[in-house]
Amino acid sequence: MTLVVAVGSDPGALNPAVTTSGSTHPITDQIFNGLVGLDEQLQPIPELAERWSVEDGGRTYRFTLRPGVKWHDGTPFTSADVKFTFEEALLKYHSRTRAALEGLLATVETPDDLTAVFRLKRSYGPLLQRLDVVEASIIPKHQYEGHDLLNGEPTRRPVGTGPFRFVSYSPADRIILERNPTYFREGMPGIDRLVFRILPNSASAVAALESGEVDYTVSVPGPDIPRLQRTPGISVVKSAGGSGGSACQDVLIPNLTRQPFTDVRVRRAIAHAIDRQFLVERVYFGQGRPATGPISHLMSWAYNADVRQYPHDIAEARKLLDEAGLKPNAGGERFTVTFTHGANLQRLGQALREQLKAVGITLNLEMLDFSAAVDRVFAKKTFDLGLASYCNGADPDIGVRRVYVSSNIGPYPFSNGASYRNPTIDRLFDEGARLLDKNSRREKYVEIQRILADEVPYFWLVDTETLRAHRGTFTGFRLWTGAFAETVRPVPATTR
């Protein structure tokens, strides 16, 4: 059986250890493995590492590797591959993993072929969450040694340990993978061939799904959702994660170095003026839930709803703006700000403009292409209001910390775009990362959420969930991880 997956863009080079690209990982995450996998609650489960122990108060992680694992070319997988991957690839080129580990990871020791010991400079709780196939795919030393990791020959013929082997790649057309018959997980994968078809237009991808040319599509345009949900033979499913990032939030970013956002009363007023429920229903077509704070409700162990709330309340918003001295002029207008956004956010911009108008704030919409908007908000910082989809990832230390700590105020994308500074928050994030026990870690994140909801340095709009659609002929998609295809299997014709 062949599973055909529609993806939006060309992956380019196929080395997952040197990029976080959302075009590369959906493909390579089926070819490679991490030391650990992540279960549905994003908790680590054995993958290339069969088991592990945390020693030395969280400063040493000892991994025992699964014996008998072979690369697709037949070479045995060993601890040397792990050491090579971290030292030569991840710590040099993988933006997220490098930023997190370069000051933390002292050495990777390999006492024998099946043991890898990570020695850290200080204790670090969420290390395992950083070692799945998305954050840290393990690549073969024997293939890459002596080649350029970014554009050498092996980036075009990837050799992994994963459930699927690479067959061919025709740029802008398709990538063909086939079943790895010697995959270490018994009885997997459940399909013979996996073909990624590149269809940049999402409406065309949906049409191809409906006509049966494609079996699975990783995004569904909002207006198509109701129709697809009614179409027999097609299942529309909610997903919180995947290679593109998990537990994401769409967040409005105020430039805190500019008036009037410096005043917390103004920020609270804006938070009250925004009708999140309306946004979820009319702009996101039900794909998500109103956000209440800096951590998505999908990260349930750390999430805390018991924080200062900002229900949609125009009277309260007006009162706060009056208190801040921003009285309306004769035309009912208090002040004007510009919202710099990518072309895909046109609907959101229009909805926000109407909602803010109700409290006397005029919102100018500045629509740019995605790269240009990112550049203006994060690099040049010449903006009033911007927007980003910040993904929490598998742990608050991966995707939440970077948005709020003062050490991460750009100038580079998806950093602390608001330029928010609070030493207490910086300290709490550091403490949260050092602790090993989940309950004690939760306490730190609960406190962080309480302070941030009080100060509203950002406007959290929606905890987004992506809808994906597949034909009823297949089942078993793992929607929370990048390695979605391993467990997919055909539905027997009799039970359809």
Place this chain on the structure above:
Amino acid sequence: MTRTAGAARWLTRRALFALLVVAGVTTFTFILIHLAPGDPIYLLAGDGGNASYYNEMRAKYGLDLPLLEQFVRYARAVMSGDFGHSFMYQQPVLRVLLDHLPATLLLGGTSLLFAVALGFGAALLCVTWPVRVVDAAVRGAASIAFSAPVYWTGQVFILIAAVKLGVLPAGGITSARESLEGFRYAGDLFWHLLLPAFTLALPFAAVVTRVSRASMLETLREPHVRAALARGLSRPRLILRHVARNASIPVVTLVGQHAAQLLAGAALTEALFGWPGVGHLVLHAGAHRDYPLVTAAFIFISAGVVFFNLLTDAATAWLDPRVRLA
């Protein structure tokens, strides 16, 4: 002066001019794409990095140098035949472009054939069957075909032919589910080619219709045609023998100019149908700020336009003895 010597001089002059045009386009594209806001590093390397990482990557790709120095380096490399490495594909730009060229040529060529057959046919229908209703219908259809954007017509065709009727595929160049060979492959390819080629052909077919219809009507009024009519030659024969050839001259000029445009201009159709051609590539490369790929693509597209224009002029001269190359 002999005709050959004249042609040779004409060719030299035009070739020099072409070089100037291409050099101009290169400079302009290089400056424009580098000045456009946005940084290729973010899309290339990903998010969540720190400052030292982004600075290192920028240096690795030579993006930390002053723009003038980057341009001088680039111009030098291009003159020695090195068009650089694509950021997105991590491969030589030339190779990436060549990979995408066959699909574009196939789609462009087929759509040209469709457009000319459709447009010329419609015009012939108008003049051989001079009924008001037919003429009005053809002209009306041509107006709609010309003004409807391919993005819209393409989606309508996909919805009707692929989703509702299920007779033609919605996208791609060949079926993704199976790997076919030989004749079955060719058949599958043709099947996938029909919708995008037809979509792309429509606006141009409208232009061909209007131009050839006007030119046929004009020829019909010429004295030698009227004389032939008076001698008793039947209208269909007259049109085929005397009118059609004359009317084809402006169409050839049109086709030449349009062929050049197709090299670059099929981006929307290609993206809509997931057709792996150059237009789709350039669109994608622009959005990703793949500077080397965008610049090289424009060098080749402008060279293509210049080349096709040259070819058109030569073909016109060959078809119409009144035109001299000098």
